[in-house]
Amino acid sequence: MAETPWITPAAAIAESFPDGLKELGPRVQVNLRGDVTDSTFVNAVKTATGLDLPDAPNKVAAGKECKALWLSPDEWLLVGEGEAASLVQSLEEALSGQYVAINDVSANRTIFEISGPYCHQVLMKSSEVDFHPRAFAPGNCVQTLIAKSQAIVEQVGREMFHIYVRNSFSRYAGAWLAEALVEYSETS
Amino acid sequence: MTQAFRTTSGGRIDRRKAINFTFNGQSYIGYEGDTLASALLANGVHLLGRSFKYHRPRGIVAAGAEEPNSMVQLGEGATTEPNIRATQISLYEGLTASSVNVWPNVEFDISAINGLFAKIMTAGFYNKTFMWPRSMWMKLYEPVIRRAAGWGKAPTQTDPDIYDHMHLHVEVMVVGGGPAGLMAALAAGRAGARVLLVDEQSEFGGSLLSKKRQIGAKDEAGWIADMAAELEAMPDVTLLSRSTAFGYYDHNYLCVLEQKTDHLPAAERKGKVRQRVWHIRAGQVVLATGAHERPLVFADNDRPGIMLAGSVQTYVNRYGVLPGKKMVLFTNNDAAYEAAIDLQAAGGDVVAIIDCRHEVSGELVDAARALDIEILAGYAITGTSGGKRVESVEVRAIQKGAKVYTSAARQIDCDLVAMSGGWSPVVHLFSQSQGQLEYDEEKVCFLPGKPRQAQQVAGALAGQFTLKECLAGGYKAGADAARATGFTPKRKPAAPEIEEPDLGGIEPFWIVPGSRPIGEGMAKHFVDLQNDTTAADIELAVREGFESVEHIKRYTLTGFGTDQGKTSNINALAILSGILDKPIPKVGTTTFRPPYTPVSYGALAGRNLGDWSDPVRVTSIHDWHVENGALFENVGQWKRPWYFPKAGETMHEALNRECLAVRNAVGVLDASTLGKIDIRGPDAAEFLNRIYTNAWAKLGIGRVRYGLMCHEDGMVFDDGTTARLAEDRFLMTTTTGGAASVLDWLEEYLQTEWPELKVYCTSVTEQWATVSIAGPKAGAVLKKLAPEMDLSHENFPFLSFKEGTVAGLKARVFRISFTGELSYEINVPWANGLALWEAVMAAGAEFDITPYGTESMHILRAEKGFIIVGQETDGTTTPQDLGMDWIVSKKKPDFIGKRSFTRSDTARPDRKQLVGLLTETPDDVLPEGAQLVFDPNVPKPIPMAGHVTSSYYSAALGRSIALALVKGGHGRKGQKIFAPLEGKTVTAEIVDPVLYDKEGERLNG
Known part of the structure; x- marks a missing residue:
């Protein structure tokens, strides 16, 4: 690594990304907490979003407008396109009076996309989690560390992953992922 | 003389591909497939270095990881590496290596004079000698004696190579790619498990690389190639050669060091990862780590040219090298005879086989006899001679079971002694995994007992010393491992017809008896070649009261060093068992710890170096700070602007400017980092x-x-x-x-x-970027940005917030203050942080709005007596200590910490309490952390009264200010306190911590 990533402007770091790595534009991200064993809650979420919230660990449920990533037994990250405010509002209305937490976290994390034949190797360099196809597949997500940055990793295709990291870690994580790919970029 | 000891055919080297290399300044040629050790032996070079203590000439003993002697300094400059075993260095074009622990050179080494003082350099020499006089430590012991005893030199430049780490999860991990390991991997792979096979060698095959065997229709090379090809074709089988499993931890977590480019010429390494540490999580582990041959302990058994018999066989069969042309074999078992037979077949001359057993018979013995090799049964080597290479051995008949000779000495000339004391299974990883060892009397070795983790053992490690046992044992272990992880093994393939000799038996023989007690006279019976530990040292240690094997190890150094006693541990404890007259299992073994073989710091660090050591977190406004010349401070993992110096400004001037701007007009701070x-x-x-x-x-x-x-x-x-x-x-x-x-x-x-x-x-x-504006003009700036927002004190009072639009951005504005000035913290979604900041700068331009950093923030809040957690507090500070009783509720039934406030210790009046300090001389800025005393003139040690927690020059007050924790400080306002510093003592007055705008009038601008 030639230059210190924290002094390099963010745009310059992004420009140097090799094939197979990019930072996605903003997505709607809403953090939702509630009791999945309570059918009132589950039904209201379904009404508001069309989503059947996954109750199995590390699963992603896809809906029309957005998808829900399982984060913990009572926590999901809803991710979609469009307006965060309207998603928050429809959730607030549907869940009014219930014991829930709804937070617009669209700006909280940025999303990197890694793709191509080497994305599994990049993850093997970066995380202790088993991302082998036998253990992890499209429709799975997991909270882990990418190098030393907290992250959510979601598999979106056979050879494509989305990596959600906190914004403040984006230069570190972006530079790390780029570096992890270099070995393969040169040989491919 | 080029490669005078190379055979004309045979071996796994490629004679068409010559490789040039340099050792100790001399140029040599080897072949592709060589190790540095085999290439040196091919060129007749046996003398590689000098021993640790006595500086005796030493040569190559083994052919693999167990090698105790042949450590070299590999490479030069920034990439040089000390103490690498020549037996583990794959030869590459341009390789440069030199001896370690020699001065001025290996042929003539001044420290060899130590040999003359050998009598005083016995066990515990360091402990006994370097005690007195103390002053000699710096002058003699450290600089001179340490150097004489040291090995290679660590590089002094930054390592330019790239290292990284990878994580791999498998159902079955197989350690060791010999016949048993290959079969285990095959069985598990065919069953459908994800398999990892690691082997430290440059190619798979293990012991088969050194032996001639027919397996079914294939010879050994063909069989290995078939196995490797089938495994490679399996998509979920990972094969790693040049990869050493060096650590075995809990829950089947193992670490492997893969050497990816160490075998390549320098030009081909550029830009590539040199070494990779693999972190493996395995459902089941199959250990097939093989066995190491044991040396025999006899007088002067350390001369160059005295080698392990199996290693001689490896050099002959794998590398096409005759380590000598006139060999004597010294053995206590049949299996070693094969080395003699193979050397003779390759063109060497075996002049005698010295077998310490009185009755010898068997297939290999007969084969040796058929070659007309003289076999002296019931004999032992009782001495050797030769300067830099063994020239002859002295042999005598020994009485069975007794420690005496029964014949006169006979001299046999030779240039190579092959020795074999039997084989020790490589139990290191098994022991690291907490498995217990069991001693096998018949096989004369420690074998793995009950495993403590999800694990199988196979091959020589499990005492399966024949190829037939290895193949069957390996397959079974692999199948069992696959089954245990939920896979159904395929039907076991029919066992192939295997041609191998009957390996016969072994008789324990730990030390050659002498006419005089061990240790008398000049002869040395080396047990640990790397540490120059002799049998006499072990006897001495016992005489001096050490009996535990762990104590003996530490006192005599047996088993320390880069080889961790792979060839010496068992001999040492067998000799100890003889001295103590306790059976070997009762003596026990020392503890095996990772790493199995040395791992460089570079590999362990991987990519976590320099800026990668820890994540650097920055805000969305960071690029602006960089462009505008901010200097940064680490706050947790964050880089926060520390201050923004203008051209030519000192730090002091910059801070004064920033602080006065806040006090007199308006300043702006990036506060996004707050949780x-x-x-x-x-x-x-x-x-x-x-x-x-x-x-x-x-x-x-x-x-x-x-x-x-x-x-x-x-x-x-x-x-x-x-x-x-x-x-x-x-x-x-x-x-x-x-x-x-x-x-x-x-x-x-x-x-x-x-x-x-x-x-x-x-x-x-x-989610939120936070821009904090503070100062009498803060309201005016915000008004320009949020004309719709009612900023009146009635409708937007201190300690309240509003939602609205600021600079066209949806925002939450908090009216709070850490400076004591009128202040607004504007929060917008993270990505809008920079846009907000720039809008604030533009709106504030007419008031000369000044960006300030954490240092000015610290000064401004210190002027107001506001604490910073972690600076005024250190985990032993209560709210009361801070003078903040007002924030501790007396009415609430409970809260975390409440019951502790009534403990006698937290309630005592002489706790360290927060006060302000004003130095007598206004320009004296106390150092933070300075210790304080009530009376500097009392005899030392002066009782400590407290310490300075924060200290700055305050531009607003035109003098220095400080906060301090002082014993009973709240009751000492107005008293003097002293900071005894180097060269001077600063006097200060204890005052209230709030030093600026005590009435809080400035909060409203």
């Missing part, structure tokens, strides 16, 4: 009541309150402001460094202590 936690639920207010020391139930919606958090011990651990967003919803801010630990703290209490509370916590730290 933010959304707290929501019907019990949110009750939860805060229990977490914070003050009361929260009655906080109005739209209002903000400052709070302190304590741990159960009553000590402050975080602070910040929390706003009530709704009846059931709060937004808590934490310190920058404390954000994660506060969230953990909240979750811990919610999940373990108060599960009945209905509260959810959500971290939103990086």
Whole structure:
């Protein structure tokens, strides 16, 4: 690594990304907490979003407008396109009076996309989690560390992953992922 | 003379591919497939270095990881590496290596004179000698003697190579790619398991690389190639050669060092990862780590040219090298005869086989006899001669079972002695995995007992010394491992016809008896070649009262060093067992610890170097700070602007300018790093009541309150402001460094202590970028940006917040202050941070708005006596110590820390309490951390009265200011206190910590 990533402007770091790595534009991200064993809650979420919230660990449920990533037994990250405010509002209305937490976290994390034949190797360099196809597949997500940055990793295709990291870690994580790919970029 | 000891055919080297290399300045040629050791032997070079203590000439003993002697300095400059075994260096074009522990050179070494003083350099020499006089440590012991005893030199330049780490999960991991390991991998792979096979060698095959065997229709090379090809074709089988499993930890977690480019010429390594540490999590582990041959312990058994028999066989069969042309074999077992037979077949001359057993018979013995090799049964080598290479051995008949000779000495000339004391299974990883060892009397070795982890053992490690046993044992282990991880093994293939000799038996023989007791005379019976430990040293250690094998190890150094006693441990404890007259299993073994073979620091560090050591976190406004010349300060993992010097400005001048701007006009601070936690639920207010020391139930919606958090011990651990967003919803801010630990703290209490509370916590730290404007003109700036917002003190009072539009951005504005000035913290979604900042700068231009950093923030808050957690507090500070009793509720039934405030220790009056300090000389700025005393003139040691926690020059006050924790400080206002510094003592007056605008009039601008 030639230059210190924290002094390099963010745009310059992004420009140097090799094939197979990019930072996605903003997505709607809403953090939702509630009791999945309570059918009132589950039904209201379904009404508001069309989503059947996954109750199995590390699963992603896809809906029309957005998808829900399982984060913990009572926590999901809803991710979609469009307006965060309207998603928050429809959730607030549907869940009014219930014991829930709804937070617009669209700006909280940025999303990197890694793709191509080497994305599994990049993850093997970066995380202790088993991302082998036998253990992890499209429709799975997991909270882990990418190098030393907290992250959510979601598999979106056979050879494509989305990596959600906190914004403040984006230069570190972006530079790390780029570096992890270099070995393969040169040989491919 | 080029490669005079190379055979004309045979071996796994490629004679068409010559490789040039340099050793000790001399150029040589080897072949592709060679190790440095085999190439040197091919060129007749045996003398590789000098021994640790006595500087005796030493040569190559083994052919693999067990090699105790042939450590070299590999490479030059930044990439040089010390103490690498020549037996483990794959030869590459341009390789440069030199001897270690020699001066001026290996042929003539001055320290060899140590040999003459050998009598005093016995066990415990260091402990006994370097005690007195103490002053000699710096002059003689450290610089001179340490150098004489040291090995290679560590590089002094930064390592330019790339290292990294990878994680791999498999159902079955197989360690060792010999016949057993290959079969295990095959069985598990065919069953469908994800398999990893690792082997430290350059190619798979293990012991088969050194032996001639027919397996079914194939010879050994063909069989290995078939196995490797089938494994490679399996998509979920990972094969790693040149990869050493060096550590075996709990839960089948193993670490492997893969050497990816160490075998390549320098030009081909550029830009590539040199070494990779693999972190493996395996469902089952099959250990097939093989066995190491044991040397025999006899007089002067350390001369170059005295080697392990199996290693001689390896050099002959694998590398096409005759390590000598006139060989004597010394053995206590049949298997070693094969080395003699193979050397003879390759063109060498075996002049005699010295077998310490009195009755010898068997297939290999007969084969040796058929070659007309003289076999002296019931004999032993009782001495050797030769300077830099063995020239002859002295042999005598020995009485069976007794420690005496029964014949006169006979001299046999030779240039090579092959020795074999039997084989020790490589139990290192098994032992690291906490498995217990069991001693096998018949096989004369320790074998793995009951495993403690999900694990199988196979091959020589499991005492399966024949190829037939290895193949069957390996397959079974692999199949069992696959089954244990949920796979169904395929039917076992029919066992192939294997041609191998009957390996016969072994008789334990630990030390050659002498006519005089061991240790008398000049002869040395080396046990540990790397540490120059002799049998006499072990005897001496026992005489001096050491009996535990662990103590003996430390006193005699047996088993230390880069080889960790792979060839010496068992001999040492067998000799110890003889001295103590205790059976070997009762003596026990020393502890095997990772790493199995040395691992460089570079490999362990991987990519976590320099800027990668720890994540660097930055805000969305960071690029602006960089462009505008900010200097940065580390706050937790964050880089925060420290201050913004203008061209030519000193730090002092910059801070004065920034602080005065806030006091007189307006300053702007990037406060995005503060932790933010959304707290929501019907019990949110009750939860805060229990977490914070003050009361929260009655906080109005739209209002903000400052709070302190304590741990159960009553000590402050975080602070910040929390706003009530709704009846059931709060937004808590934490310190920058404390954000994660506060969230953990909240979750811990919610999940373990108060599960009945209905509260959810959500971290939103990086949802919001925060721009804080402070100063008498802050309101004017905000007014320009948010003309719609009612900023009147009645409708937007101190400690309240509003939602609205600022600079066209949806924002939350908090009216709080850490400077004592009128101040607004404007929060916008993270990505809008820079846009907001630039809008603030533009709007503030007419007031000369001044960006300031953490240092000015610290000064401004210190002028107001506001604490910083971690600076004024250190985990032993209560709110009362800080003079903040006002924030500790007397009415609440309970909160975390409450009961601790009534403990006698937290209630005592002479605790260290927060005060302000004003130095007698206004320009004296006390160093932070300076110790304080009430009376500097009392005899030393002077009782300590406290310490300075914060200290600055205050431009607003035109003098230095300090905060300090002083014993009983609250009752000492007006008293003098002293800071005895180097060269001078500074006098200061104890004052109230609030030094600026005591009345708080400036809060309203």
